[in-house]
Structure formats: structure tokens, C-alpha cells
Amino acid sequence: MEGNVSNIKELAGRLGLSVTTVSRVLNGKAAAHRISEATSRRVVSAAAEFGYSVNRIARGLKLERTETIGLIVPDISNPFFASVAKTIEMELRKQGYSLILCDSQDDPGSEKELLELLAGRKVDGIILAPVGLSCDHVCHFRNRKIPVVAIDRYFPGSPVPYITCDNYLGAYMATEHLIKSGHRRIACIHGPEGVSSSQDRIAGYMAALRKFRIRIRHQLVGGHDFGEENGYLETLRLLKLKKRPTAIFALGNLISLGVLRALQDSGLSIPKDISLVTFDEQPYSAYLRSPMTTIEQPREEIARKAVSILLEAVTAGDIIDSTIGIQLSPRLIVRDSVRNIKPVKS
């Protein structure tokens, strides 16, 4: 008895009504078109009985609005992006939108292809954690009237609105914490050159060093992506230095896993032999061999704000004109991965 009717024409046929009337009832426009209460009820109950549900592809074509949002992240298996994606999906669904998930694998080329793909799929808007520093391919999009908001990362000096954590501040706080614990030789393992979040964290790190009049040693700064392997290799490199750093600041959660592996392989322990602070809190941070001091990002808030700003742009039917940039405050979570190597003067 169910699922018998697959389009509105059939349904209208069974009811002895026109598709027009059925469509209007089902879209809540009965009153506006003076369709009687009785007819309305008949339509609604028949739709339920025969299991009719609107073909959203056809509707999308007609309405030029698919109620679909694209999300492009560099790595969905990274817990940070996974939990951001979760919140985004939940918020979008509340508003009747669905999510097309794309993983750019931190590759600018894929990112560009994915943007084209999403445009072809006529998504109503895009949330993007961009890879490169150039916004050409994204700005190009805004001409096509598809709103885009960036999360986690942004394009310096571009008109693309973004929501990020205040990466500069977070890195400053982390570095300051290390310095106040007496550290002077502080290494920094960062992500890709072309990613603002990495750049900003490096800037925050350097600012803290300068503030406390500590020389920036370039051999203590390195890295090229947010992966585990990068953390591993960079740590091994750091450990080979004539003068080892006393502390490492890992700019991402996967990087820090690499650091842990390298230290374990080298038989070093945290914080006895070396201290560690990591950007991005994780559920397991507290249960590591040495509970990790981290910088926590307001993930949920990032996701929620991104959705609300995007949807505003979508429903306004126009692109957000003013350059909106929101930087949310991170939080320092102090645990036991930093050794105090000098009495605190307070």
C-alpha cells in the first residue's frame, strides 16, 4: 500500500485533482491560493498513505535552489574536522539542508576541482577549510553567486568571510606558558606554508618569543603539513641538533602524535626530558602517558557560526558584502606535559 506513488502527477490522478493543487497544498501554500480545508486534508493524507515524497531534484531544477551545502575539508579523519563536520551537519539539517562532504586531502588542485564539482551540483553555498593562500579560485565563485565561507583557515586580504580560532592568540598563549615555565629553546613544528592557521600560529609563537626577548632560532622551526609523519620526522631532526630544544610546540593534533612516537622511539619521556604543548585539544589528551597541555579551539562555535553566516547569505540571495572575519578565542588547558625548569616569579 505504501511507496506506490512516485510523482505528483500520479498522486493528483488518484485524487482527481490537478498537480497544481497538490503541489500547493504540500508546500503549505493552500491558504494563499484559497484551497479548501477539505481538499487540503485529502491531499495530505493521500500523500502519507501512498508514501509520496517530493523529488528534490526536480524541485531543485525548477527553484534553482537545492537546499544542499558543500563542505570541503582537508582531512575528515582529523578529529578536529570530524567534529566540526558533525556540528555543521546537525545545524544544517535543522534548517532543512543536506551536506555534501568533500575531502581535499590538503591538495589545492583537488580543492579547485571540488569547488567546480559543487558548483555543477548547484549547492546553495559552500563551507571551506581552504588549503592555499590564494583566493582566486574562490573569489571566482562569488561571481557565480554561490556564497562561500571559510573555516579554520582564511585568505589574507580577501573578501571571503571566515570563522577561525584566534590562532595567533592561541599560539602566543602556548608559547608564553612554556616561557613562563622557564623554557628558552622552544621548537615549533608547523603545517603547510600555504595555510593561514599554520602561519598565524607561527606568528603567535614568534611574537611571544620576541615579547620575552628570546632569539628566534630558525633551525627550531620546521614542518610542511599537519600529518603525523611530519611531526615524527621533524622531532627526529630536532633531537639531532647540537643543542636540543627543551620544549616542542606542536601546531596540530596529528603532529603531536608524531612527536610522541619520535620521543618514544628515542627513549625520551615527557616532561622529564622534553616538554610539549599541542594546538588542538582532543578527548584523549588527558589520558596520555603524560597528560598533554593543549590549546582548545571552540569547534562547535566555529561550526555554528559558519552555518549561520552562510545560511544568511544564502537566504539573502546575495553574497555577504562586507568582509566578515571572526576569530574566536582559544583556551589554554594546562596538564602535565610541560616541565617547570625555573621557579616561577610571581
Add this chain to the structure above:
Amino acid sequence: MEGNVSNIKELAGRLGLSVTTVSRVLNGKAAAHRISEATSRRVVSAAAEFGYSVNRIARGLKLERTETIGLIVPDISNPFFASVAKTIEMELRKQGYSLILCDSQDDPGSEKELLELLAGRKVDGIILAPVGLSCDHVCHFRNRKIPVVAIDRYFPGSPVPYITCDNYLGAYMATEHLIKSGHRRIACIHGPEGVSSSQDRIAGYMAALRKFRIRIRHQLVGGHDFGEENGYLETLRLLKLKKRPTAIFALGNLISLGVLRALQDSGLSIPKDISLVTFDEQPYSAYLRSPMTTIEQPREEIARKAVSILLEAVTAGDIIDSTIGIQLSPRLIVRDSVRNIKPVKS
């Protein structure tokens, strides 16, 4: 100069050709319709020049095929599902498909709604990590000619094909490992009642106990979801027992985080005071205070197989008729979270 042309009619107009010809060229059917080489080249280069890309909504409507697959997971922020989703997305994209991601939040009601939603969006197929044990709402789908494959969990005795880890075997291996290390009072913290993966793991756990003639104590078995809080509360309950278990088997990675928190709160340490084995390896498992002994699932293979089976069903244009059930082998990774409380007799 770019992005000027938004539909095939405009493009055809500029070329002085019909939409038919343009469409055929762009779909690689030029040869089959005797369209000259010269014309083909003109079309292709004009399409590139004017930045034309096909409207996949319109195409989807006409072709009754959207090249879109739906994925429903109970919790995308769970690292297990996040990495499975990553592989699925990558594999699908290779084949020209996009992914609509849905998070059912472990709620059967949402799951049902999401299936309807995806049907309305005319996805070509669905990959589902189902919540309940009833397959009514899913079987209903197969009538609508939308292929579905289940991952991680399945519906006992239903015609829905599935790919899972061999949960029974994994749990058996884990429990056996504990027993062979001398444990007798082994607790088990599981997930929801209505989820096959949880049920099968419980079954494997019990089978191992029976095999070694150890009495199953029901107060040692509990839990109701795969979340952290459940692990926490169940552990606290277990610790209050007159005779505490000497080991805990956590049936999920988030559960084990809860166990860790509860033990930490209680001032107990692993494996000195209590042993722990967890289902589902994680990148950080090795770096915990006590490196965790885990059961590793072949996530990538699960994802890949699910995609290939689904796409086969999609292109075959028909539902996979034979009941396919694939159970992939898990792997025991021994670390230091299990205390040997009796000399191994070998």
C-alpha cells in the same frame, strides 16, 4: 571571459550549433553520432573558454541518476566512522560520485527520516551504519530500487548486504587474551542493545568465557551506548562491586576513554590495579599512560568493499539479490594495558 555561459543553450548559441550536438560532444558521444572532429574540438574549447560546466541537477532529473551516494553514520565525530567516511569519499569520487553525509546520532528515528530524505534527493545508493535491529525501514527501500549496503553493523537475517569486521572473532580474541593472562573476573562494557556490532562482540566475549569454563556474571556486563559517558558510568558501577573485576573489555573506543576517566578519578592505574582491552585501535592508543591493547578493525577495507559492492549494485541497475555478508578479520594488538596475573603455561 570566464564563467559567462551558464547553460548549454547559451553555449550552443555562441557556437551556432544545436544543444543536441553540444551535449553529445560533451558526453563523449561525438563519434557515435558522427559529429565531425572539427566541430568536436570547437565545442570542447568553447566550453573551456566560457567556463561551462553541466548542470548536474538537470542532468540528474533527465537521467534519473544523480551520481550521488548517501552515507548515514551514527556519529561522524567518532574516529572510526570519520576514517571510514574518508575512504568512502575518496573511493566514490574516483568513480565520479559525490557523498551526502548524514549523522543519525544513534537514533533510529533520525535514521528513518534520513533514509526518506536521501530517497527524496534521489541518491543512487546508500551506505548505512544502522542503529536498530529491525530492517523494515531499510527493506522498504529496496522496493524503491535504491541499493543499500550496511557497514559496521547489519540486520540479522535480512536481505541487506553488509560489510563488517568479524566482531564475534575480535571479541573472542580480546577475551581469550585476557583469560590467557590469568584473568577470570572480566567485565564487558558494551554499546546499545539494538546494534549488531555490540551484540556480536558480547557474544564473542561470552563464547570465550564459556570455552574456558568461566562463569558469566551478569553484573559484569553492562552499557547502553558507544559514548564516553557510558564507559565512565559503567566503570564506576563496576568499581563499586563487592568483588571488582580484574579486567575490563571496552567494546568501543569512546567507551574506553570513559573507562580511563573513571579509573583516573578513582586513582586506579592500568594495568597495575585493573587491566583493559579495547575494541577499535586508534592512532593515540600507543601513547596512552598505559599503551592500550586493542582490537584493530580493517577500516579501509570495510570502506572500500562497501563502495565496490554498492556501485556494482548501482550500475547493475538492480538490487544485489543474493544475501551478501562479508566479515573481515580483526587483529589483536598487544601493548601494556593487560597485566599478566598468572604465569603463562605454554
Add this chain to the structure above:
DNA sequence: TCGAATGGCGCAAACGTTTGTGCAATTTTT
């Protein structure tokens, strides 16, 4: 009693594709 207002609904075009069929021009065959 008659025009006007209102209530209740349907016609048909349009959204951007794809594709079966058809047709003119050219070339080949006989």
C-alpha cells in the same frame, strides 16, 4: 435581477538536460 466579488481549482510554461528520430547535403556505388 444583475453585476461584482469571492471561493476553488486547473492550464501550461519553464527550469537545463539527454536522446530517439529525422532530414538535408554530400559521397559512394552501380
Add this chain to the structure above:
DNA sequence: AAAAATTGCACAAACGTTTGCGCCATTCGA
């Protein structure tokens, strides 16, 4: 030189909606 075959392309319908406009019947006001 006529018939046949081939080349190269176009017409128009169809996919399932939504929606501006229009039409008929009934009720109302004077």
C-alpha cells in the same frame, strides 16, 4: 546518371516540479 549509402547535424519530447494567470461557479450587495 540515378540510386544508395554515408556524413553531419537539428527538432522536440521528456524528466518532475513550481507558479503566473485564468476560468467557472457560487454568493453577495444593491
